[in-house]
Amino acid sequence: MKKRKIAVAITGASGSIYAKVLFDKLTILKDQIADLGIVMSDNAKDVWTHELGNNAYSGYGYKFFDKRDFTAPFASGSAGFDTLIICPCSMGTLGRIAGGISDDLISRAADVVLKERRKLILVVRESPYNLIHINNMKTVTEAGGIICPATPSFYSLPQSIEEVAETVVNRVIDLAGFNHDSYRWGDQ
Numbered sequence: 001m002k003k004r005k006i007a008v009a010i011t012g013a014s015g016s017i018y019a020k021v022l023f024d025k026l027t028i029l030k031d032q033i034a035d036l037g038i039v040m041s042d043n044a045k046d047v048w049t050h051e052l053g054n055n056a057y058s059g060y061g062y063k064f065f066d067k068r069d070f071t072a073p074f075a076s077g078s079a080g081f082d083t084l085i086i087c088p089c090s091m092g093t094l095g096r097i098a099g100g101i102s103d104d105l106i107s108r109a110a111d112v113v114l115k116e117r118r119k120l121i122l123v124v125r126e127s128p129y130n131l132i133h134i135n136n137m138k139t140v141t142e143a144g145g146i147i148c149p150a151t152p153s154f155y156s157l158p159q160s161i162e163e164v165a166e167t168v169v170n171r172v173i174d175l176a177g178f179n180h181d182s183y184r185w186g187d188q
Contacts, residue, residue, distance in 0.1 A: 003034035006083040006176065007074040008062075009106040012043025013125040015088035015150050016051040019044070021165040022087050022172065023060050029178050035081070037074050038062045039105045043090075067104045074109045077116040083176050084113045087169075088125035088150055091133050097122070097145070098136035110145075120145040121175050123168065146175055156183035 008026070010019045026036065040048075040057065049055055058064070065072040073079035086093060086106065093106060097120075102108040113120045122140065124147055126133060137147045152158070152167045170182040 001032065001179065004032055004083060004177065005035040005074075005079070005081045006033065006085065007037045007039070007081050007109055009084065009086040009089075009093075009109060010038070010040040010044040010048075010057075011086060011088060011090040011093045011106065012041050012047050013088040013090035013093075014047060014051065015123075015125040016044070016048040017161060017165045018087050018123060018125070018150055018168055019048065020052060020056070021162055021169045022085065023057065023062070025166075025169055025173055025180070027060065029173070029180060032178055035073070036062055037065055037072060037081070039065045039067055039069075039072065039109070041067055041093075041104070041106065065105060067106060069105055070108060072105055072109075075105060075112060077112050081109075081113070081118070083119040083121065084109050085121045085123070085172055085176060086110065087121075087123035087172060089122040091124070091126050091136070094122060094124060094133065094136045094140065098139040098143075114143050114145060117144060119176065121148055121172055122146065123148050123150050123172060125150040148172055148175060155185055
């Protein structure tokens, strides 16, 4: 199996648990990853600390890039990153991507994967959606992105908040093309 080059962006939307569970899952899948770059907005760090009560994001050993670092490898199509996961994705970030505004590394990386016809997965986190949100999701979808709302499932009978979040992250991991073990409907 070809190893993946992926980037993960974390915005300031509520839902840091999704990012944490994604980091945990990517750690397990490290043998399928050739390169992994991370970018977090300042708000993402604040929200993580507020929601999870720690700054454990810095302890995973991943390579972090500043949101203003346009020299990051995934800021260029020539680096060959095949997937960008934005988890969670704020409506502001979605709007900038839909509008083609590359004003930070997150929106620039999204622009790159779309123009290169690679995989962009947005784990949008808002409720309810207004028409602007829906139209922005439509625009990104028409441009080739995948909208994967942070909407958990309960088929697997999750017993903890991490297990609930994992139902969303497992869908993201599937969409990104990784081989992994997770609950599959009909496999009781």
